Amino acid sequence: MPCQGGTLGLLGTVLLALAALPAVGQDYDSSSWQPGQPPSGRGYGKAPQCVDIPADLQLCHEVGYGRMWLPNLLDHDSLAEVKQQAGAWVPLLAKRCHGDTQRFLCSLFAPVCLARPIYPCRSLCQAVQASCAPLMEAFGFPWPDMLRCARFPPDHRLCIAVQSGSSQATPPPASRICPQCETEQKAEGMMEQMCASDFVLKTRLRELQAEGGERRLAAAPKKKLLKRGPLQRPDTRRLVLHMRNAAACPCPQLADLRRPFLVLGRKAGGRLLLGAVYRWERGNREMRFALKFMFSYPCPPRYAPLPGAEQR
Template identity: 65%
Template structure:
């Protein structure tokens, strides 16, 4: 299905600010705009702010009068403040190309804030939101650098981050960029997960199916599932891992890349 996207990082960095305001992402074709916009679908799925869709739509498909009407600076700021922590949990910074200072101020013609932030609502940790269907799990697997079945030896919390230490015995389903030292003493980090609940970690007994990315030498946890060998959806997803190359299955979740 073509090149695999890396959400949050694939969009073109060519957007600049001229005397007339933001010049936009300067898509040369509709196909290019569609591809870049599609790589942001995960941000909508996470519902980090009620105006995320409004922001992305006005960014990738701005209303055109005598000139394009882009998001207001305040709209960029509220979406960034709510969604950047979610992106950081997966090792992706807020893109420089979307620096909010590039957007028009509210007294200019632009798309303004409409909804309210959802950050005040207590919700499950981003890494612990489980997709129970095989399709969702397959997307997560393909979008992760590595996939491992393992037991958890211990879990600690420090500086707003959880640290999961894997037991010695484990089964690597997808190796990706991992080295032998990574798998021998595997430690997974959950960013921005010190205060949010993670139901599947209420008990560390049994095995877990974990997916993650390797960022700066650290292993970041993207998703975690209690291992259920009789679960048909999970069995189908795991079988897929050994049967089909991931680039043929278009991933929608974080950290996608071609390996």
């Protein structure tokens, strides 16, 4: 399975005011494909070929098969493009929002080499969406149009079905930690979060009244902006951070508000969304390293944060 050091705040995820991708791929259409023919047709500018799934295609390297069609079912026609765009989805796997997330995504990013294209079933898309879309919403991103479930074939057609035991989403336990608080004090994970964030600051926080299922936190008047991003002066005067879908979930870092925090977030729809929060620890070597190399870390291309997803 892919490593679990990153988080969706990249979701983030990487997994992240980011440049939205143009719509890619097309609605499934395998009726014109003949047995024995590799994929071809709309979006295939190069002659299709069956290639090894590269070891550094982290999203799909251990998906259960070793060869994939290129171009893939999202019209990526080079391995470099596949790896670049698939990388933004790796943090979603780390969140384990659904047991078939990798199966679904890799059926599109790294389709198995068969005589004809096998798309994911619509029910597989719907099951993964039902479990993972709320997590994406917590970071201000809707389910991307490129993964619109109506694009995929119904279950009575030849397609890749749900495998994790149920087509229904499994509700998370009530005590599950808020996704913004599922962070590790590791330098690489912190720098990935910084790549995914519009702004980074050191500040103390004050709890405000929750609204509409959102937890709200006010930054102290005295704060240190480590990465300003799109923040304007009015944003910083009274800086209020919104934690989507977090009114009822616990956040261990915020149990004691007397200490300062390292806060990472995004500006979306005129609001500031908290993406990740860390307790500020002066002697923490991992945090010091991440802050020192924050601007020189080789961030992956920022898509929004997932290819095809418009920010809200």
